[in-house]
Amino acid sequence: xxxxxxxxxxxxYIPYILEGAKWSxxxxxxxxxxxxxxxxxxxxxxxxxxRYTRLLLNIYIWIFxxxxxxxxxxxxxxxxxxxxxxxxxxxxxxxLVLGLRSGAYQTEIFRGCIESIDEGQxxxxxxxxxxSIQTFTNILIPQVxxxxxxxxxxxxxxxxxxxxxxxxxxxxxxxxxxxxxxMAIGIALLPYxxxxxxxxxxxxxxxxxxxxxxxxxxxxxxxxxx
Amino acid sequence: MxxxxxxxxxxxxxxxxxxxxxxxxxxxxxxxxxxxxIGPNGSGKTTLLKCLNMLIKPDKGRIWLGDEEITNPxxxxxxxxxxxxxVFQEFNLFHHLTVLKNxxxxxxxxxxxxxDLAYEKAVNALSIVGIDxxxxxxxxxxxxxxxKQRVAIxxxxxxxxxxxxxxxxxxxxxxxxxxxxxxxxxxxxxxxxTSIIVTHHIDFALEVADEILVMYRGRVVESGAPKNLLxxxxxxxxxxxxxxxxxxxxxxxxxxxE
Numbered sequence: 001x002x003x004x005x006x007x008x009x010x011x012x013y014i015p016y017i018l019e020g021a022k023w024s025x026x027x028x029x030x031x032x033x034x035x036x037x038x039x040x041x042x043x044x045x046x047x048x049x050x051r052y053t054r055l056l057l058n059i060y061i062w063i064f065x066x067x068x069x070x071x072x073x074x075x076x077x078x079x080x081x082x083x084x085x086x087x088x089x090x091x092x093x094x095x096l097v098l099g100l101r102s103g104a105y106q107t108e109i110f111r112g113c114i115e116s117i118d119e120g121q122x123x124x125x126x127x128x129x130x131x132s133i134q135t136f137t138n139i140l141i142p143q144v145x146x147x148x149x150x151x152x153x154x155x156x157x158x159x160x161x162x163x164x165x166x167x168x169x170x171x172x173x174x175x176x177x178x179x180x181x182x183m184a185i186g187i188a189l190l191p192y193x194x195x196x197x198x199x200x201x202x203x204x205x206x207x208x209x210x211x212x213x214x215x216x217x218x219x220x221x222x223x224x225x226x
Numbered sequence: 227m228x229x230x231x232x233x234x235x236x237x238x239x240x241x242x243x244x245x246x247x248x249x250x251x252x253x254x255x256x257x258x259x260x261x262x263x264i265g266p267n268g269s270g271k272t273t274l275l276k277c278l279n280m281l282i283k284p285d286k287g288r289i290w291l292g293d294e295e296i297t298n299p300x301x302x303x304x305x306x307x308x309x310x311x312x313v314f315q316e317f318n319l320f321h322h323l324t325v326l327k328n329x330x331x332x333x334x335x336x337x338x339x340x341x342d343l344a345y346e347k348a349v350n351a352l353s354i355v356g357i358d359x360x361x362x363x364x365x366x367x368x369x370x371x372x373x374k375q376r377v378a379i380x381x382x383x384x385x386x387x388x389x390x391x392x393x394x395x396x397x398x399x400x401x402x403x404x405x406x407x408x409x410x411x412x413x414x415x416x417x418x419x420t421s422i423i424v425t426h427h428i429d430f431a432l433e434v435a436d437e438i439l440v441m442y443r444g445r446v447v448e449s450g451a452p453k454n455l456l457x458x459x460x461x462x463x464x465x466x467x468x469x470x471x472x473x474x475x476x477x478x479x480x481x482x483x484e
Contacts, residue, residue: 126281127312130304222322
């Protein structure tokens with residue numbers, strides 16, 4: 001029963017696969033964070049910016065939304081960074097690439113949310129003497145952040161799964177570890193199922209947390225109540 | 227210049243592409259005066275009102291608020307708008323803020339008032355427009371249209387404006403709420419709040435106005451005290467508006483149109 005031994009060995013390695021979740025989360029939150037820092041201002045600029053600003057931003061969005069993640073990872077790790085003379089670790093490269101790509105998606109999330117706020121409120125803010133910046137921080141942003149949560153939760157789920165692709169740069173995230181174990185102990189499917197289950201649980205938890213915030217911050221009439 | 231004049235606009239012009247919205251409009255408002263602007267849709271009433279607090283920039287013409295020329299590009303326009311209360315047709319309350327916070331936010335952020343003082347002022351403004359304390363923590367979506375517009379009036383009023391501009395304040399209301407809003411506006415006017423009101427309620431206009439301005443195709447075609455305008459309108463357009471307005475309100479009063 002050599003097989004049985006292999007399964008017992010697999011059991012022993014579950015904590016090892018689980019540890020990869022840490023890196024999956026680092027990649028996810030790193031990417032989401034950078035994406036947010038890019039997405040919010042770019043979203044604003046893509047609504048209020050001039051013609052050329054918007055054109056430039058649209059090119060950015062187009063490139064990062066339409067290029068496969070693997071290509072982007074290779075491009076930055078083997079192409080762009082070495083060319084400009086920087087040695088960047090696989091982890092940092094992955095976070096940056098995920099962040100830049102998430103920024104493009106989040107730009108679209110925020111753009112949609114900003115456009116859904118009726119202009120009357122902006123005029124009303126001006127009418128009581130608010131400056132553009134005060135209107136932005138007091139009227140626009142609090143509403144945009146609230147209504148962007150469902151879109152954001154989608155972005156979290158998508159990004160979490162995409163971190164698995166970073167295995168090509170050798171990041172020790174869940175899937176990479178599952179692959180290593182699979183080859184080491186000769187069990188083809190089960191380690192991958194375990195990796196999948198871990199990602200599913202992480203996905204569920206993250207979405208749940210965002211949903212709690214969504215409900216807590218929800219305001220009657222601002223977003224449709226579920 | 228007459229010291230009493232609070233707001234004065236001279237020869238305002240505004241076009242949107244080929245459409246001429248304002249074609250040389252002048253208006254001056256004295257302290258405690260109530261001016262009512264009437265006219266058919268598209269005659270430039272709303273554009274005029276929005277020019278007066280520079281929400282819309284006129285193409286040509288000059289506007290003074292007191293001694294200050296607000297069409298001067300060097301002026302801090304935010305400081306100016308703080309002194310002009312504006313009530314929108316569509317209320318435009320801030321959806322994410324409660325009734326109380328809608329009224330307080332300008333005091334806190336624009337006037338940088340202490341929270342306690344802002345609260346006091348907001349409560350005062352809300353009581354003037356007859357909004358009950360039980361509504362303070364409601365959100366705009368939970369109010370009737372009449373309540374929304376009264377909160378919007380309170381929001382403008384709380385800033386201690388030197389003049390109030392009302393842009394068709396009852397046009398977006400459910401009909402049964404028009405009177406409660408008109409009553410608030412009338413009470414304020416009677417108390418001496420300087421006002422310019424754009425409205426389609428002719429009987430209301432006749433009742434509150436010190437002077438009625440009739441606008442047609444971007445011009446003020448006729449103006450005068452309600453009595454004079456009613457007894458001897460110079461233009462047929464004035465006559466039509468006045469008569470149709472009165473007929474409409476008579477119809478409403480007699481239940482023909484309900």
